[in-house]
Amino acid sequence: MTQVTMTVNGKAAKGEVEGRTLLVQFLRETLELTGTHVGCDTSQCGACVVHVNGEAVKSCTMLAVEAQDAQIDTIEGQAALDGTLNTLQQAFQDHHGLQCGYCTPGMVMSAAALLKENPKPTEADVRHYLDGNICRCTGYHNIVKAILAASGQDVSAIAAE
Amino acid sequence: MPKDGGIGASPKRREDIRFLTGTGNYTDDMNLRGQVYVHFLRSDMAHARINGIDTATAEAMPGVLKIYTGKDFETAGSIPCGWQVTDRFGEVMKEPRHPVLAEGKVRHVGDPICAIVAESREQARDAAEAIELDLEELPAVVDMRKALEDGSTKVHDDLSDNLCFDWGFVEENKEAVDAAIKSAAHVTTIELINNRLVPNAMEPRVAIGDYNRASGDSTLYTTSQNPHVIRLLMGAFVLNIPEHKLRVVAPDVGGGFGSKIYHYAEEAFCTYAARDLNRPVKWTCTRSEAFLSDAQARDHVTKIELALDKDNNFTAVRTSTLANMGAYLSTFAPSIPTWLHGTLMAGNYKTPLVYVNVRAVFTNTIPVDAYRGAGRPEATYQLERVIDKAARELGVDPFVLRRQNFVTEFPYQTPVAVEYDSGDFNKLVDKLERKADFKGFAARRSASEAKGMLRGLGVNCFIEACGIAPSNLVGQLGARAGLYESATVRVNATGGIVVMTGSHSHGQGHETVFPQVVADMIGIDPSMIEIVHGDTANTPMGMGTYGSRSIAVGGSAMVRATEKIIAKARKIASHLLEASESDIELKDGAFTVAGTDKSVAWGEVTLAAYVPHNYPLESLEPGLEETAFYDPNNFTYPSGAYACEVELDPETGRVTIEKFTTADDFGIVVNPMIVDGQVHGGLTQGIGQALLENCLYDENGQLVSASYMDYAMPRAADVPFFTVDHTDGTPCTHNPLGVKGCGEAGAIGAPPTVVNAVIDAIQSGGYNVDHVDMPVTPHRVWEAMHG
Numbered sequence: 001m002t003q004v005t006m007t008v009n010g011k012a013a014k015g016e017v018e019g020r021t022l023l024v025q026f027l028r029e030t031l032e033l034t035g036t037h038v039g040c041d042t043s044q045c046g047a048c049v050v051h052v053n054g055e056a057v058k059s060c061t062m063l064a065v066e067a068q069d070a071q072i073d074t075i076e077g078q079a080a081l082d083g084t085l086n087t088l089q090q091a092f093q094d095h096h097g098l099q100c101g102y103c104t105p106g107m108v109m110s111a112a113a114l115l116k117e118n119p120k121p122t123e124a125d126v127r128h129y130l131d132g133n134i135c136r137c138t139g140y141h142n143i144v145k146a147i148l149a150a151s152g153q154d155v156s157a158i159a160a161e
Numbered sequence: 162m163p164k165d166g167g168i169g170a171s172p173k174r175r176e177d178i179r180f181l182t183g184t185g186n187y188t189d190d191m192n193l194r195g196q197v198y199v200h201f202l203r204s205d206m207a208h209a210r211i212n213g214i215d216t217a218t219a220e221a222m223p224g225v226l227k228i229y230t231g232k233d234f235e236t237a238g239s240i241p242c243g244w245q246v247t248d249r250f251g252e253v254m255k256e257p258r259h260p261v262l263a264e265g266k267v268r269h270v271g272d273p274i275c276a277i278v279a280e281s282r283e284q285a286r287d288a289a290e291a292i293e294l295d296l297e298e299l300p301a302v303v304d305m306r307k308a309l310e311d312g313s314t315k316v317h318d319d320l321s322d323n324l325c326f327d328w329g330f331v332e333e334n335k336e337a338v339d340a341a342i343k344s345a346a347h348v349t350t351i352e353l354i355n356n357r358l359v360p361n362a363m364e365p366r367v368a369i370g371d372y373n374r375a376s377g378d379s380t381l382y383t384t385s386q387n388p389h390v391i392r393l394l395m396g397a398f399v400l401n402i403p404e405h406k407l408r409v410v411a412p413d414v415g416g417g418f419g420s421k422i423y424h425y426a427e428e429a430f431c432t433y434a435a436r437d438l439n440r441p442v443k444w445t446c447t448r449s450e451a452f453l454s455d456a457q458a459r460d461h462v463t464k465i466e467l468a469l470d471k472d473n474n475f476t477a478v479r480t481s482t483l484a485n486m487g488a489y490l491s492t493f494a495p496s497i498p499t500w501l502h503g504t505l506m507a508g509n510y511k512t513p514l515v516y517v518n519v520r521a522v523f524t525n526t527i528p529v530d531a532y533r534g535a536g537r538p539e540a541t542y543q544l545e546r547v548i549d550k551a552a553r554e555l556g557v558d559p560f561v562l563r564r565q566n567f568v569t570e571f572p573y574q575t576p577v578a579v580e581y582d583s584g585d586f587n588k589l590v591d592k593l594e595r596k597a598d599f600k601g602f603a604a605r606r607s608a609s610e611a612k613g614m615l616r617g618l619g620v621n622c623f624i625e626a627c628g629i630a631p632s633n634l635v636g637q638l639g640a641r642a643g644l645y646e647s648a649t650v651r652v653n654a655t656g657g658i659v660v661m662t663g664s665h666s667h668g669q670g671h672e673t674v675f676p677q678v679v680a681d682m683i684g685i686d687p688s689m690i691e692i693v694h695g696d697t698a699n700t701p702m703g704m705g706t707y708g709s710r711s712i713a714v715g716g717s718a719m720v721r722a723t724e725k726i727i728a729k730a731r732k733i734a735s736h737l738l739e740a741s742e743s744d745i746e747l748k749d750g751a752f753t754v755a756g757t758d759k760s761v762a763w764g765e766v767t768l769a770a771y772v773p774h775n776y777p778l779e780s781l782e783p784g785l786e787e788t789a790f791y792d793p794n795n796f797t798y799p800s801g802a803y804a805c806e807v808e809l810d811p812e813t814g815r816v817t818i819e820k821f822t823t824a825d826d827f828g829i830v831v832n833p834m835i836v837d838g839q840v841h842g843g844l845t846q847g848i849g850q851a852l853l854e855n856c857l858y859d860e861n862g863q864l865v866s867a868s869y870m871d872y873a874m875p876r877a878a879d880v881p882f883f884t885v886d887h888t889d890g891t892p893c894t895h896n897p898l899g900v901k902g903c904g905e906a907g908a909i910g911a912p913p914t915v916v917n918a919v920i921d922a923i924q925s926g927g928y929n930v931d932h933v934d935m936p937v938t939p940h941r942v943w944e945a946m947h948g
Contacts, residue, residue: 018283034190035183037415039363040448044869047363075183085181093177096838100668101180102363102415108181123882130877134869136363136416137668138838139845139907140877158882 006070008033009077017064023057024048026064027074035075035105039134046133049106049113050074056113058132075105078112088112088150095155097146099137107133111147120151166688167681168898171834174673176666185413188367188384193441196369197226199431200285201444202275203453204267206298207525207862208314211265213295214275222291224284226438229276229430231264237433240426240489241398243390244496245639246521249329254521257317259489261399261426261433267296268316268488269527270864271453276430278442301525301862305462305483308522316488316523325486325521326495330503331577338516341477345468349551354934355539357460357485357856358849359872360532362667364415365446366455370431374439378406381432385411386421386665387705390642392697394424394492400433404697407432411695414667418846419531420455421667422707423492427454452867457856458532460485461498465543467551475566477514478506480543484521487528494530495521500638501536501626507575508544509586509622509800510566515576525862531707533846533908537625545621545913549920550931559917560590563622572894579626581798583891586622589802589824593620596886597804597822605806605819606925615809616819617922621914624800627902628713630793645792646710647701648719650679650726652785654771656764658690660722663703664715665694669904670835671711677831678716678898682723684750685763701788709902712831713797713893720897721789729785733766736777797893797901801825803914809922814943816919818848821883823910826890828901833887836903840885843907849875850908851915855936873936 005014008031015030027033027050038060039047048059051073079085085093088111098104107130114121114129121129126144135143149155166172179185216228240259247253258264263274275292279285302308302316308323316323329335342348369382379402385391388409395409396402414421427444434442446454461482468477484498503517552559564587573581602618609616629635632643647663660675676690693699703715727747734752735742744755753760769776770785806820823840830836853873857865866872892899912935919937923930923946930945 020283028190029192033183034187035185037187037364038189039365039415040869042448042868042870044874045363045448075181079182083178083182085178089181092181093173096174096834098174098177098180099670099838099842100363100416101176101185101413102187104180105183124878127876127878134363134874134876136361136418136846136874137842139841139843139875139883140880141841141883142838144877144882 002065004064004068006067006072008072009074019065021064022060023062023064023067024059027059033074033076037102037105039102044134045103046106046110047103049109049133051109051113056110075108078108091146091150095142095146095149097138097142103133103135107135107143114147115151120153123148166686167677168831170677171832172673172677172687174670176670176672187364187413187415188369188382189445191369191382191412193369193371196441196443197278197280197438198282198285199276199278199434199442199444200282200289201273201427202277202289202292204263204270204272204274206267206296207270207301208299209267209296210299211263211267211274212297215293216275219277219288219291222284222288224280225288226278229262229434230274231260231262234261235264237261238399240424240429241394242490242495243394243492243641245641246326246328246495246499247639248326249332254326254495255320256490257320261429269525270862271527272488273426276434278434278438303524303526303858303860303862305485305522305524308524309520316525323523325523328499328519330517331515334514334576335516338477338479338514341514342466342468342479345476346471347469347555348466349547349554350464350466351547351550351932352464353543353546353932355459355461355463355542356850356854356935357529358458358532358854359452359856360418360420360455360458361874362416362418362420365448365451366421366425366427367445368428368431369441369443370435371441372436372439378408379432379436380408380410381428382410382412383428384414384421385409386414386417386667386707388665388695388697389663389702390705391424391428395429395432399429408698411665414665417667418533419458419535419707422705423456423530449868452864453527456491456528456530457487458529459539460529461539463543465547467547469551473555473557473562473565475510475512478512480506480517482519484519485526485529486521486523487526488523489528491528491530494528496640497531497536498539502540504577504579505537505540505624505626506544507577508541509568509624511568512566513576526858533843534905535708537905538909538912541623541909542913545623546916549917553931559620564590579796581624582795582894584624584798584800584826585891586800586802589800589826590622592886593802593804593822593824596824596884597820602806609808615811615922615926617807617809617918617920617925619805619914619916619918619921620803621910621917622802623910624798625905625909626796626798627709627905628793628797629708629710630714630796632792642704643792644704645790646714646718647703647788647790648715648722649701649786649788650719650722652726652767654768656689656767659693660690660719661693661700662715662719663700663705664711665706667706669706669711670832674712674832674835675716675719678719679723682720683727683763684748709904712898712900713896713902714791714793716898716900717793717896718789718791721791722787725787725789726785730766732781733769733776734761737761737765737769737775793896795895797828797896799825799827799901799903799906801906801910803910805914805918807915807918807922809919809942811926811946814939814946816852816937816942818881818915821881823883823885825887825903825906827887827903828890828893829899830887830890831900836887837885839903840907841883843905844883844911845875845880847908847911848880848915851912851935851937853879853936
């Protein structure tokens, strides 16, 4: 077992892990931050996306020991302390960008990384960027719409019905 | 009632807050004190005899508590099938035993052989690798036609052959249909495959068994769409645990699409082992394991013939289908290609004669069962493909041919048992032609062609049957369950309400939508109403959520229970207001004496019910809590008309969806925002089936498409923004809300729409191609055009 220490959502965190322990296991099982989900085992679905030192990373694809001393941000750290949703989270609710909620944490974290890189993405930019995030419920329509809205763009012309 | 929260409004979803902040409670998020972990050692062969299992080394490995094999479950029941089909000759279907762990033989890749329970997941997995299996590989039966040949290897040695049943519907029509086809002016025939799919809810299945030695009670936490059904099937048929000693909890569930309806072996194992070991036992399925253990879907091979008279009126439809059951019968497998498929073969049309033949076949593949649409996508796809082909053969506009044959008067008794209560198919087509801008298509096609691309427009009309019912009818058809739904409405002393529903939400938004209905009925704010679901300990016996039944059946139960609440509250109000009950009106959450300004608020009435000081105790019990069980007297019949435009690159065969427009009739819509979302999701699953998804086995029964690297799930760039419309529907005539259900429409309507568009595009390029099987991959398209 190896001791790892990192900063998770601004707080110091540490724990004992095996060499094979994945970052997502460490988050879910050791730190009990169960908002980050596991939807596959081939790094395809993106339900486990977190930010490592500000970059979107699939936490099923990184060992916990590799995150030694890293700054980790997860879905649990996105809303304000009083519970107020951030702009992206609020856009997902406003535009019904989630149904079962399972892919949602990864979607929100990926979208946050996109908007950091590209604050005014086109529809095609958003769809392309989400290539590594699979949603089975929404058909992506309202996810893409929510992300465009969160970037400050007018989505009223996008047909809802 | 403020319209912003009642029926027809689109309030934001209350469940979103926990899902957006990482505070949902999915089964894998739960951990019980003292919990241990199970890993299933599964067969890597499709068909083999188990000659030996040596667990000695594995049992001695660190952390291992116990290793179970089929022998441990020999006295347990078979994983049950919930529907018994009777064949054309009056014989019941073959129903082989489905053990919790394999007994003597394995029959599909992924069939569980051993269950290793250890202190940690990793220890269980490590120990599994130390088990020595002596498997003698047998020839695998994968292809359905070969499985039916004389002398084929049998999936089940104790059965006479691999034919589960040979079903004919309506058998009495067979000769008349044959005669009508023989004498028809024109017959269009198409042979097609409805490709096998993997439902792939994003949350893999999880089960945690728990046992309380003090009380002798077992609890199962599981990823289920219907916890009461699991309690009944597992308790009564597999483990022999009476329902009052068994609780099943399905907390937040990350999508189902049918795959979480069924009772699975892993649930029974965890419940059994928790009692055996007196420790909670947890199983978390990996995605790779899900591909090998979740029920799969569709997999029909069909020939359909459509007969027309000289004026292009449909005179008969005859179909012949092979339906793959896989190696064992999953919970509702036999109902899918029969009653949920044959009864829809009239479609939206007045065809007077229909005959459907389905032969269900056992193969060495993973069991097949319902997936979004369940039988109705298979029916719609073949019917709408053959109509489209007929229109092309006859040189008539596909909508003109459809309109000419539409059912236009309701109720309409079809020749395939069901009676449509309502609909207006011409109105849907009118709306679609406008919304999809058919007039502009020629210009859009020219623009595509100027880029060297082909452009196609495909259309499709469909009707489906939701809210399967009534119980006594489905019982006659072979269902071993009732199909009612339940609700308990508990009004608290200070006026707040808890609705305990037998429906289950795993993405549908019941926690937001159901309060809209109750709020509308009473005239209070929806925030005063909370929905409880998913726990057999605190909800009345219910059948759960599938088949687009929640609002139509579960919602109706809730309406009936709320009506009882209002009736009793009215009596209390009449006492408090010292007025005749018939003079009491309920409006905006207050009871008023008609024609006066005398009134009592909702909260005053509810308080009186629980603090019955001024109360008619001699004639009325205290309290305000009512339960209703609602058993519908017919299915509901949502219908739709869809249009798709594709662009096709003739150089590569690649197809892209450029435009997708829907006109749906869902009857009354409670929450338009959520209905939009249901349609978007269904469409994308249907487009996935049409263009991308294929569950493929090789000839040895190995699953080739066994991960997201190989099974092509639709991604964000595979679909466009959709234009969907569900306004101005025709209300269902037989349920109190007039609702029809919307969960499956997209997945039913999309596949033929897309394929019809692809054929239109191909033919517009001058190629003589009249069919390409799904998924319509670039390779298949290119081969059809140039091969």
